[in-house]
Amino acid sequence: MTLFIAYALIAGVLVGLSRQLNGRLAMSTSPLIASFWNHIVGFVFLTVLGLVLGNLILPGAADAPWWVYLGGPLGVIFVTAGSWLIPRIGAVNSALLVIGGQMVSGVLFDLARGAPMTFWASALGVTLILAGVALTQRSR
Amino acid sequence: MSSIPAQRPKPLHLLAAFASGGLLTFAVFINAEAGRYGGALYSSWLAHGTGTLAAILVLALLRLRRRPAEPSASGKAPLWAYLGGISGAATVMLTSTSVNTPLALAGTLALGLAGQVAFSLAADQWGLFGLPRRRLTGRDAGAVVLIVAGSLLIIFLGMGS
Known part of the structure; x- marks a missing residue:
């Protein structure tokens, strides 16, 4: 169990590390070019890994709906935005604002598709997040 | 730098x-x-x-x-700056493993949040990997507490019913 806790913690650290590295690359190139390198390097890495492990594409893959091909392009915009932001507002602000946006949109998305939700807790959570976001904006 | x-x-x-x-x-x-x-x-x-x-x-x-874009003020990027994609790809492997343990989605999200915030605090404090240092203030601490508390509330009490 300790191992899996470490996995989940390290996954979070790697999200931050990835944004930091892509942000550094964007400072010498551009945010979009950093996003391009992020994707192609990840693609090559995963291709090699898939060939080594031998189970890259499971038989059901072809039955997936057409819109599964849109996740990658959205990811390109996401990495471009992060690489543009981090040299400008810092790692903490970037992480907090992206997490805030993810949580609030997640709640709205779950509401819209009627997923089970404890409304008071989600509403209070969104309120706290928006208060935190407002705090990053105060000039003095 | x-x-x-x-x-x-x-x-x-x-x-x-x-x-x-x-x-x-x-x-x-x-x-x-x-x-x-x-x-x-x-x-x-x-x-x-x-x-x-x-x-x-x-x-x-x-x-x-x-x-083509003008040459940047930051000089050539070091080779390690091209490795963000490996870090991102490894993230997917770790989370897709931990989601299928007793940690489930909620635990994975919460711990990932903690790891991400901890790393970003260190990154700003010391200007890790060639990005600008940023002095952390009381207001940063307040924003961290509010946004992390709100997120945990949504993850553990809001999601599901």
Whole structure:
């Protein structure tokens, strides 16, 4: 169990590390070019890994709906935005604002598709997040 | 190295960051669907492959319209700056493993949040990996507490019923 806790913690650290590295690359190139390198390097890495492990594409893959091909392009915009932001507002602000946006949109998305939700807790959570976001904006 | 001052977020930054978090919600949902059909590795591989093609397409369109970008003030990027994609790909492997343990989605999200915030605090404090240092203030601490508390409330009490 300790191992899996470490996995989940390290996954979070790697999200931050990835944004930091892509942000550094964007400072010498551009945010979009950093996003391009992020994707192609990840693609090559995963291709090699898939060939080594031998189970890259499971038989059901072809039955997936057409819109599964849109996740990658959205990811390109996401990495471009992060690489543009981090040299400008810092790692903490970037992480907090992206997490805030993810949580609030997640709640709205779950509401819209009627997923089970404890409304008071989600509403209070969104309120706290928006208060935190407002705090990053105060000039003095 | 720290020639670009890291300011406080302006409304444009806030909007960009918040909106990109929203994009991530959809990307995660879409990639999870791909994973349901083809497995977690396939899902991440597909996202990186289609993302590479999309980035090439947009870069090509931009090149057609204007001259290559001016040389940057930051000099050549060190080789390690190109490794963000490995870090991102490894993230997917770790989370798709821990989601299927007793930690489940809630535990994975909460611990990932903690790891991400801890790393970003260290990154700003010491200016890790060639990005500008940023002195942390009491207001940063307040924002961290509010946003992390709100997120944990949604993850552990809000999600599900």
